Each structure stands twice: as structure tokens, then as C-alpha cells.
Amino acid sequence: MLIAFYVLVIFSLFISPEVSSKSFKCNAEPSKKISISPTSQEKKEITIRNITKETVHYTFHEARSYGESGERSLAKDEIHRYSGDVALDITFMHGDEEMSYRIDPGSANSFRHDENNKLDLFQGSHGRTDVVDLAPYLETPISVVEKMLEMAKLDKDDVLYDIGSGDGRIVIAAAKKYGARGVGLELDPQLIRKSEANAKAAGVENLVKFRMEDATKANLSEATVVTMYLLIESNELMRPHLERQLKLGAYVLTHNYAIEQWENKLLDYVSLKAEDGKEHSIYLYRR
Numbered sequence: 473m474l475i476a477f478y479v480l481v482i483f484s485l486f487i488s489p490e491v492s493s494k495s496f497k498c499n500a501e502p503s504k505k506i507s508i509s510p511t512s513q514e515k516k517e518i519t520i521r522n523i524t525k526e527t528v529h530y531t532f533h534e535a536r537s538y539g540e541s542g543e544r545s546l547a548k549d550e551i552h553r554y555s556g557d558v559a560l561d562i563t564f565m566h567g568d569e570e571m572s573y574r575i576d577p578g579s580a581n582s583f584r585h586d587e588n589n590k591l592d593l594f595q596g597s598h599g600r601t602d603v604v605d606l607a608p609y610l611e612t613p614i615s616v617v618e619k620m621l622e623m624a625k626l627d628k629d630d631v632l633y634d635i636g637s638g639d640g641r642i643v644i645a646a647a648k649k650y651g652a653r654g655v656g657l658e659l660d661p662q663l664i665r666k667s668e669a670n671a672k673a674a675g676v677e678n679l680v681k682f683r684m685e686d687a688t689k690a691n692l693s694e695a696t697v698v699t700m701y702l703l704i705e706s707n708e709l710m711r712p713h714l715e716r717q718l719k720l721g722a723y724v725l726t727h728n729y730a731i732e733q734w735e736n737k738l739l740d741y742v743s744l745k746a747e748d749g750k751e752h753s754i755y756l757y758r759r
């Protein structure tokens with residue numbers, strides 16, 4: 473009996489670490505933290521992404537005496553990184569013209585095409601390199617927002633998604649004027665906070681939500697109307713996602729930039745002069 477007891481004690485000494493570590497693992501709650509990569513600002517690095525369809529050639533020069541310089545080629549979808557707390561002068565061809573920009577340490581930049589289809593370097597918005605910067609932060613003038621909502625023939629049964637919602641103005645205007653529900657997808661946490669405060673001030677916080685989410689991966693299936701103020705390449709990136717996710721009949725409105733290969737879905741096009749004195753285009757598509 474006594475021998476059997478000692479055998480049991482010795483045996484349990486060998487297995488107990490295993491048992492306790494397993495039970496520890498079982499009790500451990502999986503981390504619910506959303507993983508967000510550090511931004512270029514936090515890492516103090518300059519990043520240059522190429523979201524055009526071709527390789528881009530440029531020269532760089534560190535903006536300090538005896539700084540490094542050179543010529544580089546950046547393939548489609550690739551990122552070049554420059555660490556060190558020093559600004560860079562970047563030169564490239566913009567059509568026939570040579571362009572030069574000084575870019576600051578801690579900034580995320582992308583090569584894209586401008587509204588005249590010429591190569592340009594844009595400063596990004598959220599500064600992350602694990603997700604595409606769809607567009608820098610720029611506001612749609614209020615008169616353009618109003619026209620977009622009128623063209624979408626919104627009513628209270630609509631659910632409007634704004635892709636890259638900035639300060640929330642489109643989603644908030646849709647809720648305030650038409651009683652529509654809305655979701656703003658935005659990666660910049662400061663803009664999310666600003667949108668929430670704006671929604672509260674407009675008294676529509678029960679109708680709208682702002683989600684810090686990469687719009688290229690977001691679930692858009694409940695949307696009846698989608699608005700986008702992005703750039704040509706970003707519309708192109710969003711197109712397959714819209715085709716996969718949206719219900720047939722959903723409206724998509726874009727500000728200033730058309731969606732390539734959706735010519736057969738175009739229902740209307742309007743050009744208007746806004747309060748900023750510039751001409752703005754609105755494209756209305758039906759999925």
C-alpha cells in the first residue's frame with residue numbers, strides 16, 4: 473500500500489508541470505488587442521510605396537551636407553524605406569516635367585497618378601505600411617457632398633458607407649438630412665475621434681458609426697450606397713472588393729475620379745463649381 477502511495481507521488485511530480493502548464497494555457501484569454509503596426513511617424517522612417525502599375529524611377533538625395541544620394545527603381549506594390557532623422561529630396565519625371573519634392577522624416581508617401589494621369593508623389597495619411605494609403609486626407613466640399621447625396625436618392629432605409637471617411641462629413645450629412653444609417657471606414661484615429669465628436673454635435677450619433685478599419689478588407693455587404701473620394705489607383709484597388717461585396721443595385725458615388733472598367737455601370741455624371749472655386753466631378757454607378 474505504502475509502496476503504491478510513493479509510486480503515485482513520484483509519478484505526479486513528473487506529470488504536474490505538464491498538467492499545470494496546460495491548464496494555464498487553457499485559462500489564458502486570447503489577446504483581443506487589434507494589432508496595429510507602428511506608423512512611419514513612430515519609427516521616424518520615410519516610406520515610399522508604388523501603387524501604380526509600372527516601375528517608377530527616381531533619384532534621392534539626403535538633405536544634409538555629404539548626404540547619400542542615388543538613383544533607384546521602385547517596382548509596383550513595393551516599398552522603399554529610409555531610416556535616420558533626415559529629410560530626402562526626391563526627383564522624378566511627371567510627364568515631360570521634372571518634379572522635385574522634399575519629404576520629411578517620419579512620413580509615408582506613395583507614387584500614384586494625379587487627376588491629369590501624370591505620375592506624382594503623394595504624402596499618405598495614416599502612415600502605416602502594412603495597409604495601402606488609399607488617399608491623403610482632403611475634404612469633399614459641402615456643396616459636393618449635398619449633390620452626391622441627392623444623386624444617390626437617399627432615404628431612411630439606406631445604409632451609406634464612406635470609404636476613407638475623413639472627418640465624417642458625408643456619413644453625418646446623410647444621417648442628418650435623410651435619416652440614413654451610415655458607417656465611416658477610416659484608418660486615422662484622430663479623424664475617427666473628430667468624426668465621433670462631429671456626429672454628436674450634429675445629433676446623429678445613434679445613426680452613424682466610425683470604424684478604424686482598412687477599407688480594402690472591410691465587410692461592405694449591408695451597404696446600399698458607397699461613397700469614395702480616393703485616387704485613380706485606389707478606386708482600381710477597391711473595384712474588385714466592391715464587386716465581391718456589394719449587393720446588386722447598390723449605388724457607388726465617386727468624387728473626382730472615375731472607376732476604370734465600370735463604364736457600363738455609369739448612371740450619371742455631374743460637374744459643379746464648389747465653394748473652393750474649383751470644378752468637381754461626381755460619378756454615379758450602379759453595381
Ligand SMILES: C[S@@+](CC[C@H](N)C(=O)[O-])C[C@H]1O[C@@H](n2cnc3c(N)ncnc32)[C@H](O)[C@@H]1O
Binds near residue numbers: 597605608611687702
Ligand atoms: C480624400 S480623404 C476623403 C475624406 C472624406 N471621405 C471626404 O470626402 O471628405 C481619404 C481618406 O481615406 C483615408 N484612408 C486612406 N487609406 C485608407 C484605408 N486603407 N482604409 C480606410 N481609410 C483610409 C485617409 O485617412 C483619408 O482620411
